[in-house]
Amino acid sequence: MKVLFQIDVGKLPPDEALETSFEEVRPSEEDRLYVREVVQGVVQETAELDQAIDELARGWRIERLARVDKNVLRAALYELIHRPDIPANVVINDAVEVAKKYSTDDSGRFVNGILGSFLRRREPQGAAAGEEPR
Numbered sequence: 001m002k003v004l005f006q007i008d009v010g011k012l013p014p015d016e017a018l019e020t021s022f023e024e025v026r027p028s029e030e031d032r033l034y035v036r037e038v039v040q041g042v043v044q045e046t047a048e049l050d051q052a053i054d055e056l057a058r059g060w061r062i063e064r065l066a067r068v069d070k071n072v073l074r075a076a077l078y079e080l081i082h083r084p085d086i087p088a089n090v091v092i093n094d095a096v097e098v099a100k101k102y103s104t105d106d107s108g109r110f111v112n113g114i115l116g117s118f119l120r121r122r123e124p125q126g127a128a129a130g131e132e133p134r
Contacts, residue, residue: 001098003039004071014043041082042074049074056117057110068103069111076115080122088119 006017018036027035042049053073054062062070076095079086092115099107 001068001071001075001102003035004042004075005067007039007043008071009067014039038075038078038083042078045078046074049077052077052118053114056114056121066103066107069099069107072099072103072107072111073114076111077118080115080118092116092119 003017003021006012007014018039022032050062072095076091079091080088092112095115096108096112099111
């Protein structure tokens with residue numbers, strides 16, 4: 001989220017934002033690859049991700065969202081769409097915790113609601129409740 005925030009707000013090029021972050025945090029090579037994949041994916045698909053957020057955030061235009069919330073949602077939606085190896089509940093819990101930590105008091109509930117709505121639209125009837133698809 002911090003890298004996406006630097007790109008969005010600070011207008012840093014993605015590679016520069018990634019390298020600055022990696023110098024500060026010093027993640028493992030595996031984590032570097034994962035973060036790079038998500039950041040590059042979000043950058044490439046920003047328009048599509050923002051459209052999905054706009055549709056799900058009834059009454060809120062993407063431009064009016066808190067920048068942290070917007071970038072948390074972008075990253076989480078990217079993971080939900082492109083990383084089926086990560087359980088949806090893990091993605092959502094992480095996104096909610098980041099939103100609570102770095103944004104407003106209501107951000108955790110807002111992010112949870114948007115991501116929950118996305119999953120309900122995406123999954124077949126009953127799949128969210130753990131039933132086998134028919």
